[in-house]
Amino acid sequence: MLVKQETLSQTASYGTSHNELNDTLLMEPSDIKMYPTEDTPAREGQPVKRKKGPAPKMLGNEVCSVCGDKASGFHYNVLSCEGCKGFFRRSVIKGAQYTCKNSGRCEMDMYMRRKCQQCRLRKCREAGMLEQCVLSEEQIRLKKMKKQEDGTARTSAVSVPSPAPEMPPLAPEQQEMIEKLVAMQKQCNKRSFLDRPKVTPWPLNQDPLNREVRQQRFAHFTELAIMSVQEIVDFAKQLPGFLELTREDQIALLKTSTIEIMLLETSRRYNPAIESITFLKDFSYNKEDFAKAGLQLEFINPIFEFSKGMNDLHLDEAEYALLIAINIFSADRPNVQDHELVERLQQPYVDALHSYIRIKRPNVSMIHLRGQT
Incomplete structure (x- = not known):
């Protein structure tokens, strides 16, 4: 669920404390950006x-x-x-x-x-756009021809029949790690489900001009967002090594990974049959519902497009859990101090996902992960 910082800052007046999210992330309210905001463009005349x-x-x-x-x-x-x-x-x-x-x-x-x-x-x-960077039609044609020739050469190289090597099973420690990750995620989801009665009900009144109805929808979505963030924080704290990081690095990692993880969590809840996203098992929302809650289409459409694209990959619980762990331990986040430790904590999850995909999807020729090809 995605909401603006201004959305979160208004929630207290609708029955949800803004301090909940602030305390959860251990950061200043001004630092929370739940979806992209515009930066100041370059000054006129300055390339x-x-x-x-x-x-x-x-x-x-x-x-x-x-x-x-x-x-x-x-x-x-x-x-x-x-x-x-x-x-x-x-x-x-x-x-x-x-x-x-x-x-x-x-x-x-x-x-x-x-x-x-x-x-x-x-x-x-x-x-600062440079004309010399623009390829002519002839240059583009030659570039496409070369790409096709390279592709043909690669296809020829790999099309020689050869016995398919048997994929080794997951290492015992990887299997155990994946099982624990999936169990941790289910436990975090279960806690949110138990808190479901606390969420402001979605109004049955459909009057678009009724201010109270608009505020109630607003509060409903915001409270779901806060619960999603709490799930992410709870999950992160259970990851081996996360609490060994300094408080500053924990904050830096959570602040910048939350929006990406919320998108992943949203995509796994997407139902292509009804083009809706389901939260807490019973709350399903389509694009129109998101708009009624105050989000603009320029943000709603990318959320649903991403969710549909991820749904088409048919990822399972293990793959989602590993992706989320990898996302949390991303050393290139702004303000992270101990990059070496964060990368060391991330690498076992990268290796496990690479091994898992090779076994589950043997026909995938290449997986692009950190340090892997």
Whole structure:
């Protein structure tokens, strides 16, 4: 369940204490971000400067340096959205010349980007987009041909019949670890289920103009979110080694992993037959219910798309539990001090998931995990 910080801060007035979530995470309220918020874009006329090398890891809350829409990555040297990426590429390839009806003085945003192409192209260049990074149609064609040739070569190399090696079973310590993880998760879920009567009931009144009804839906979703966060914290505290970390590292890991774990937990509760997400066994919600609780479609749609995609993988309880443990022990989180210890705590879960998938899904040719291929 995903709610804004402003949502959490208002909950006290609807019957749920905001201190519950604050105490749970051991952090300041201002630090909690339950889904992406916009960062300040680059100043007008100042190109985005970026060091050479791999693009930085996306946090999920970056905005396009050109129009302010949600960024999808670094394109042509600039953090930008898919729309501005495609617009810049088409403009460069065609050598397009645009005209502005406002003498080149348009302020660029998600609305104006469709109205004034000249100012949009100017803003792309000011942000730092480089024309030399745009491949021509011929370069793209040659690149595709090379990729196809490489793929054909790899297929030929692996298509030679050979006896399939028998996969070794899980090591006893891995089997025991996985069983404990699954049991821990079930225990945490059970505690939440027992707290179900404490959740503000979902209102039966469907009047969209009734303020009390809106507040009740708001409180209902927020309390479910708090219970989800409590489950994550309880689970983390039971992971071997977590409590050996400093208090500061525990806070840093929980603060930054919570949103990702909540998405994983949401996806495992997705029911594709009715396109709904079920919490605490009985509470099922579709997109319309999420909207009634105050979330906007720009956040609702990605939640359901992610949930559907994960559901299509047919992961089992063991795989979800291992993914969550790996997610918690991610040493690259901001403000983590003892990276070496966190990585050491994470590695057994990575190894176990890799071994588990090789046995359960022998036809999967490659699994991309930390330190594994």
